[in-house]
């Protein structure tokens with residue numbers, strides 16, 4: 001497989017995956033409408049790799065534009081990152097989330113089938129395990145979700161299962177990410193949230209760099225070892241490499257399949273442990289206060305990562321200190337993200 005289409009390729013995980021793809025000799029075509037990313041990322045990818053991606057600023061809802069891109073390029077596989085991802089926002093504008101994430105995926109699948117491209121790596125999420133499964137999460141658990149965002153992931157997984165049953169030319173890896181954090185070790189690309197960050201690590205980073213006064217720790221009374229929420233954090237470069245392993249597996253297996261894989265470390269850290277690791281990385285205290293729980297949060301989850309290890313020959317190589325070091329390098333060297341000033 002040489003030419004890979006990456007939807008959402010200028011976003012946080014997509015940009016890191018583009019870097020790893022280019023460094024491993026793939027040709028990369030990116031489609032992104034830049035609704036949650038900045039074109040400057042393309043220059044940064046070029047600085048890191050000394051290579052460039054072919055970029056189309058296009059909306060996946062624009063089927064004519066997507067079809068033209070498939071006509072122009074000999075695409076062998078698609079990594080589908082594009083989508084809206086804010087859980088809280090998805091409860092406020094659910095129909096926008098359903099339209100953007102579901103309709104665009106259906107259109108993409110239609111264009112792929114028309115052009116006989118059946119290899120697909122899809123960005124799913126640990127959110128598909130809902131709130132009633134025991135930990136660690138194993139791929140065969142029943143799926144459910146507590147937000148419209150999460151339901152888009154459950155539904156797309158279901159679309160793809162149904163498509164495979166109907167047409168076994170589909171060859172699909174469903175990658176269920178746990179909590180991606182960190183940044184490229186160069187400090188040139190990283191997570192650049194719009195407005196107030198929803199997620200823990202970017203919020204801590206903004207406190208450390210002086211953009212926010214203090215972190216609110218959402219809940220200190222969970223049944224965890226220190227009372228704060230526990231998550232399975234994964235370095236975004238490890239996550240990016242998981243996509244390449246998934247592509248390799250799709251290319252080399254003799255029979256097509258649809259398989260879900262957890263991409264996580266298989267180990268959880270509490271909010272207080274993340275704060276302590278970040279303080280070590282940035283060499284300064286992080287101001288925080290324990291507040292009430294955030295609606296919809298669960299106490300603890302982490303992956304059973306053994307399937308990805310066995311079948312994709314992939315496992316994480318970086319630890320929490322590496323994640324904090326790289327998140328801090330990115331944040332401190334780019335206090336305004338990709339925007340100037």
Ligand code: NAD
Pocket residue numbers: 007008009010011012013014031032033034035036037058059060061080081082083084085100104123124125126177178179180
């Ligand atoms: P991101 O917002 O940084 O990247 C998504 C990209 O998709 C953005 O660049 C955005 O501009 C683009 N996009 C959105 N809708 C589009 C459309 N209709 N047409 C074209 N481009 C469009 O998000 P990310 O963190 O890189 O996440 C990538 C994928 O991984 C998403 O599908 C997300 O749901 C999933 N995921 C993310 C996390 C996480 O914590 N970051 C966890 C689990 C799953």
Ligand code: UDP
Pocket residue numbers: 179198199200201203215216217218219228229230231271294297
């Ligand atoms: N969290 C927090 N303060 C914040 C953001 C998150 O205490 O400002 C906690 C949250 O309650 C959870 C953990 O940090 O226990 C990870 O939250 P994040 O939103 O990053 O990931 P998710 O909850 O989606 O797994």
